[in-house]
Amino acid sequence: MQLTRTQPAHVHSRRSLTDVQIQVLFIAPTIILLVLWNIFPLFYSLYLSFTEFSVIKPDVPPAWVGLQNYNKLLSDPRIWQYFTLTGRYVVTTVALQAIVGFGLALFLRERFKGSGLITTLILIPIMMSPVVIGLFWKLIYNPAFGIFNYLIGYSVPNSGPDWLGEASRALWAIIIVDVWMWSPFVMLLCLSGLKAIPDYLYEAAAIDRASPWFQFWRITLPQVAPLLLIAILFRTIEAFKTFDLVMGLTGGGPGDATELIAVHLYRAAFTRFTTGESSALAYIILVIVIAVSNLYVRSLNRIRGENH
Amino acid sequence: MTTKSGLLALGLTAALIAGCAAPAAPSAPAAPAAPAEQAPAGGVTELTIWWAEWDPANYLQELANDYQKEKGIKVNVVQEPWGTYYNKVTAEWAAKGTGYDMVVGDSQWLGQAATQGHYLDLTDFMKEKGLDKTVTPATLLYYGTYNGKYWAFPTEGDALGWAYRKDLFEDPAEKEAFKAKYGYDLDVPKDLLQLRDIAEFFTRPEKNLYGIAVYTQKDYDAITMGAQNFIFNFGADWKNDKFEVEGVLNTENAAKALELYRELYTKFMPPGLSNAFFQEMNDAFISGQVAMITNYFAFFPALVNPQTNPNYHDKVGFFSTPPGPGGAQYASLGGQGISVNAYISPERQQAAKDFIEWFASKPVQEKWAALGGYTCNIEVLNSDTFKQATPYNPAFAETMNFVKDFWNIPEFGDLLVVSQRELSKYIVEGQGTAKEALDNIAREHTEILKKAGYLK
Numbered sequence: 001m002q003l004t005r006t007q008p009a010h011v012h013s014r015r016s017l018t019d020v021q022i023q024v025l026f027i028a029p030t031i032i033l034l035v036l037w038n039i040f041p042l043f044y045s046l047y048l049s050f051t052e053f054s055v056i057k058p059d060v061p062p063a064w065v066g067l068q069n070y071n072k073l074l075s076d077p078r079i080w081q082y083f084t085l086t087g088r089y090v091v092t093t094v095a096l097q098a099i100v101g102f103g104l105a106l107f108l109r110e111r112f113k114g115s116g117l118i119t120t121l122i123l124i125p126i127m128m129s130p131v132v133i134g135l136f137w138k139l140i141y142n143p144a145f146g147i148f149n150y151l152i153g154y155s156v157p158n159s160g161p162d163w164l165g166e167a168s169r170a171l172w173a174i175i176i177v178d179v180w181m182w183s184p185f186v187m188l189l190c191l192s193g194l195k196a197i198p199d200y201l202y203e204a205a206a207i208d209r210a211s212p213w214f215q216f217w218r219i220t221l222p223q224v225a226p227l228l229l230i231a232i233l234f235r236t237i238e239a240f241k242t243f244d245l246v247m248g249l250t251g252g253g254p255g256d257a258t259e260l261i262a263v264h265l266y267r268a269a270f271t272r273f274t275t276g277e278s279s280a281l282a283y284i285i286l287v288i289v290i291a292v293s294n295l296y297v298r299s300l301n302r303i304r305g306e307n308h
Numbered sequence: 309m310t311t312k313s314g315l316l317a318l319g320l321t322a323a324l325i326a327g328c329a330a331p332a333a334p335s336a337p338a339a340p341a342a343p344a345e346q347a348p349a350g351g352v353t354e355l356t357i358w359w360a361e362w363d364p365a366n367y368l369q370e371l372a373n374d375y376q377k378e379k380g381i382k383v384n385v386v387q388e389p390w391g392t393y394y395n396k397v398t399a400e401w402a403a404k405g406t407g408y409d410m411v412v413g414d415s416q417w418l419g420q421a422a423t424q425g426h427y428l429d430l431t432d433f434m435k436e437k438g439l440d441k442t443v444t445p446a447t448l449l450y451y452g453t454y455n456g457k458y459w460a461f462p463t464e465g466d467a468l469g470w471a472y473r474k475d476l477f478e479d480p481a482e483k484e485a486f487k488a489k490y491g492y493d494l495d496v497p498k499d500l501l502q503l504r505d506i507a508e509f510f511t512r513p514e515k516n517l518y519g520i521a522v523y524t525q526k527d528y529d530a531i532t533m534g535a536q537n538f539i540f541n542f543g544a545d546w547k548n549d550k551f552e553v554e555g556v557l558n559t560e561n562a563a564k565a566l567e568l569y570r571e572l573y574t575k576f577m578p579p580g581l582s583n584a585f586f587q588e589m590n591d592a593f594i595s596g597q598v599a600m601i602t603n604y605f606a607f608f609p610a611l612v613n614p615q616t617n618p619n620y621h622d623k624v625g626f627f628s629t630p631p632g633p634g635g636a637q638y639a640s641l642g643g644q645g646i647s648v649n650a651y652i653s654p655e656r657q658q659a660a661k662d663f664i665e666w667f668a669s670k671p672v673q674e675k676w677a678a679l680g681g682y683t684c685n686i687e688v689l690n691s692d693t694f695k696q697a698t699p700y701n702p703a704f705a706e707t708m709n710f711v712k713d714f715w716n717i718p719e720f721g722d723l724l725v726v727s728q729r730e731l732s733k734y735i736v737e738g739q740g741t742a743k744e745a746l747d748n749i750a751r752e753h754t755e756i757l758k759k760a761g762y763l764k
Binding site: 058165 | 395398401402404420424425426513516525526527528578579580581582583597721722724725729732733734736737738739
């Protein structure tokens with residue numbers, strides 16, 4: 001019969017797709033989208049970094065200028081000033097977040113009444129939009145009615161410092177907000193590391209009369225170190241890219257006291273529209289971030305090797 | 309993989325991408341328009357206007373609804389927050405996009421949009437229809453003209469003005485105390501030095517009252533717009549007719565202007581306004597913290613609205629930017645003109661021009677003004693009806709005679725970044741002197757202008 005002849009053929013054609021082919025079938029769309037949205041722009045912007053080009057002049061094609069953009073940027077003292085400022089910001093925020101986050105994790109490691117609620121409350125800043133946080137802290141820092149000055153001892157309105165308006169304090173004001181916002185993230189990772197440490201290690205140390213400091217230094221810290229380093233790695237990369245908090249709080253001012261490199265990149269790319277030059281700057285930042293990340297990853301691998 | 313299955317995978321992926329891709333928005337009208345008395349020209353039934361997110365855009369939408377009733381063409385006014393508006397428009401320019409048919413763009417964009425081909429040349433259209441004769445020359449020049457051609461029809465006239473607390477200014481005890489201290493009557497300031505005296509007089513930190521609030525925000529153009537009022541009125545300028553900056557901007561008078569601006573910021577302004585723009589100005593006034601604020605006229609309606617200013621809405625007066633000590637009087641120009649997207653089809657361009665012609669007509673401009681829009685129409689501006697409509701309209705009508713703009717050449721973004729940085733550095737941060745700030749701006753502006761070919 002006709003039916004019995006065609007049915008096996010149909011089944012046969014479906015079965016002709018091997019497992020590998022099915023995998024390719026499902027992976028291909030992702031690969032194509034990745035190429036279109038990530039890989040192509042990555043290489044195209046690399047090409048643009050060697051050209052003089054403005055994206056809002058579509059009729060003027062990119063003109064090849066070789067390393068001119070890189071030379072110009074790397075010989076501009078103002079760029080180095082912004083990089084130095086960013087470096088100070090990254091080191092300070094990440095160090096403080098590591099200390100505060102790890103401290104909070106140690107505090108919350110032991111379950112006590114209300115510890116779940118406290119953990120949840122501490123995590124709230126991570127869930128909020130940085131723009132909202134910027135506006136929120138702008139009010140907190142206001143010397144006339146904000147609560148920050150009151151909390152640090154200036155009980156009379158307008159008697160305390162203007163945190164966002166003074167060049168020497170504005171960067172610290174942003175650092176404080178960043179630490180408040182992201183220490184819970186470090187805490188979360190450290191907490192998961194702390195809870196994974198088997199109790200028998202501490203029991204054995206106690207039998208050997210090891211001091212609490214010795215237990216911390218030889219058991220707690222090494223066990224949590226891989227997760228702490230991962231948290232530090234993430235926060236370092238993010239701190240390098242800090243943009244929204246700065247725009248919300250100071251706009252890069254006063255003067256250029258808080259002009260971090262990401263803010264400057266934004267101005268170059270979207271206010272001045274120097275697309276070629278801003279692509280070069282983006283690649284310089286990328287190289288620095290990769291180099292720093294590499295150092296972290298090597299440390300991480302070394303720690304893992306020691307642990308094993 | 310066999311060729312057949314490879315093609316299948318490719319086909320599926322292409323279909324997926326095609327399914328995700330958004331259609332070009334206005335080229336294919338989505339919804340039929342409301343019943344019309346006549347068939348829309350060129351079959352265009354829907355138009356899109358982009359503007360920033362603020363009250364005038366809502367007023368424009370109300371007019372657009374009238375247009376739909378009259379002509380059967382639906383007009384959507386799409387609003388974008390001010391902070392990202394320029395980025396959104398320039399992204400569309402970069403893509404030669406057709407996301408909008410008309411855009412109400414800042415006066416500073418004109419040079420860039422005109423020379424780079426993003427705006428349609430409206431010269432012949434505006435001359436032929438006589439639209440260029442309906443608006444004041446200053447608004448036509450600043451909102452519509454670049455290189456002698458018209459690229460926009462002046463839509464929302466705006467400039468920096470001042471609001472003050474009438475209850476303080478008219479209090480007999482305050483008047484007496486002021487006269488005793490300064491030797492002249494307390495009133496709306498006649499010049500910028502009087503403005504300083506009044507600011508000083510009302511600064512009483514112990515009562516949480518301050519004399520003045522001015523723009524200080526570093527992002528985009530706020531501090532430049534605020535400070536240039538003082539620079540202009542002290543007799544300096546950003547450039548001369550030959551595009552020369554050195555010796556024109558960095559003068560002794562300009563330095564005095566910046567010193568005064570910094571004095572106002574540091575001594576007579578509420579603390580915490582180191583990054584302040586229009587919202588912070590209105591907030592300071594509404595909270596009763598300041599006696600005077602500067603702001604664009606477009607933001608003044610909130611001050612006379614009992615809903616938004618419950619305590620002082622009936623105690624607020626307005627005045628134009630006072631002249632400098634030498635008598636020069638200018639006010640930083642705000643406001644925008646409406647332009648047509650050069651990348652849309654000729655039919656849509658014609659439909660957009662038809663809308664502009666309708667919008668420019670006197671009855672529509674009257675309604676525009678009645679709604680709260682700042683018309684640039686000569687007849688409407690000069691009418692008593694307009695001047696009596698709101699407490700701020702007389703000051704606005706006066707100000708529109710002496711408005712002055714920042715650079716509007718394609719390099720304005722480069723020039724603006726420099727002025728914002730240096731002005732913020734001196735005025736807010738207090739780094740260096742006023743003369744040094746002006747010298748730095750003059751030097752960097754000259755470099756930019758030389759690179760762009762305006763100067764040798």
